[in-house]
Amino acid sequence: MTALPVFVDVDTGVDDAMALVYLFASEDADVVGIASTAGNVPVQQVCHNNLALLELCGVDVPVSKGSENPVTAPLRTAEDTHGPEGMGYARLPATDRALTDYDAAEAWVRAAHAYPGELTGVATGPLTNLALALRREPALPRLLRRLVIMGGAFDYRGNTTPVAEWNVSVDPEAAAEVFHGWSTAWNGESPEHLPIVLGLNLTEHIVMTPELLGRLTGDGAHPLVAVLEDAMRFYFEFHFACGEGYLAHLHDPLAAAVALDPDLVRCRPTTVDVELTGTLTRGMTIADWSNRWGRDPNALIGVDVDPAAFFERFLTRVGAFTKFLSREQT
Ligand code: BDR
Numbered sequence: 305m306t307a308l309p310v311f312v313d314v315d316t317g318v319d320d321a322m323a324l325v326y327l328f329a330s331e332d333a334d335v336v337g338i339a340s341t342a343g344n345v346p347v348q349q350v351c352h353n354n355l356a357l358l359e360l361c362g363v364d365v366p367v368s369k370g371s372e373n374p375v376t377a378p379l380r381t382a383e384d385t386h387g388p389e390g391m392g393y394a395r396l397p398a399t400d401r402a403l404t405d406y407d408a409a410e411a412w413v414r415a416a417h418a419y420p421g422e423l424t425g426v427a428t429g430p431l432t433n434l435a436l437a438l439r440r441e442p443a444l445p446r447l448l449r450r451l452v453i454m455g456g457a458f459d460y461r462g463n464t465t466p467v468a469e470w471n472v473s474v475d476p477e478a479a480a481e482v483f484h485g486w487s488t489a490w491n492g493e494s495p496e497h498l499p500i501v502l503g504l505n506l507t508e509h510i511v512m513t514p515e516l517l518g519r520l521t522g523d524g525a526h527p528l529v530a531v532l533e534d535a536m537r538f539y540f541e542f543h544f545a546c547g548e549g550y551l552a553h554l555h556d557p558l559a560a561a562v563a564l565d566p567d568l569v570r571c572r573p574t575t576v577d578v579e580l581t582g583t584l585t586r587g588m589t590i591a592d593w594s595n596r597w598g599r600d601p602n603a604l605i606g607v608d609v610d611p612a613a614f615f616e617r618f619l620t621r622v623g624a625f626t627k628f629l630s631r632e633q634t
């Protein structure tokens with residue numbers, strides 16, 4: 305099987321961690337770089353979480369540190385959702401692994417140039433570093449094979465404000481720059497190269513339950529299993545406290561899975577923009593379904609997903625990976 309080179313931009317984060325583990329568990333993915341972005345927790349903590357996850361999973365991937373702050377707004381973090389260190393109740397192992405000596409924006413640009421026309425990008429945090437990368441390399445959209453973004457909420461309520469989703473809400477200016485950057489670079493050509501954007505309207509269908517988690521972790525012989533269980537327990541409790549039930553939405557793993565297989569979702573091309581100035585609506589993502597703006601499409605918005613197909617794949621791959629790690633350690 306030929307593995308796809310994949311570059312991941314994360315604000316790890318419980319569900320970002322699950323997305324990374326899914327990619328490490330997937331033989332059709334070759335993770336060639338990880339950008340750490342400030343979001344769920346500050347960027348230093350995101351870097352530590354990414355390096356420690358690599359240690360835990362026995363995987364070697366260059367990890368780069370991103371900007372400490374969004375491109376213009378002050379940083380907000382979400383320890384209430386992801387725990388004090390971003391991994392719920394889990395404690396990650398110590399590691400002496402080091403960050404790259406170039407930053408996360410540079411890592412995007414280098415990876416795109418290293419695999420021209422081949423690289424799949426996945427962004428599951430605020431788009432700060434991707435926006436900074438686009439400033440350095442405006443041709444980035446034409447260098448990538450595919451980009452999948454977890455962000456926004458389309459014809460759907462927000463999870464951070466009544467109308468805004470977390471990743472876009474933390475850095476709305478960056479998200480707007482990314483959508484504009486893709487519009488400018490592709491200028492109406494090749495809609496298949498537009499970013500696939502998975503908003504809450506889709507990702508909230510990906511509902512993890514304790515029963516499904518049990519199928520994933522099995523007899524739990526490797527420390528990764530305890531980390532996933534302890535991280536997910538916090539995430540379940542957060543969703544429960546929000547009145548959603550004892551469950552958790554796996555937003556970011558859906559983006560990882562779609563990066564490897566876009567057929568997992570049905571998308572519609574449209575023009576997307578981000579509200580930057582509204583006093584009540586800042587960070588809202590607007591899809592111009594009926595082309596009132598008269599602009600070319602700049603995104604493929606996910607509108608339908610089969611959660612059972614996703615979970616089939618997710619549980620099989622991550623379950624096999626934890627079993628493999630357990631066997632390796634004995
Ligand atoms: C997004 O916000 C973060 O808290 C999650 O990691 C996910 O990327 C969902 O709105």
Ligand code: CA
Pocket residue numbers: 314315316317319320344428429556
């Ligand atoms: Ca995330």
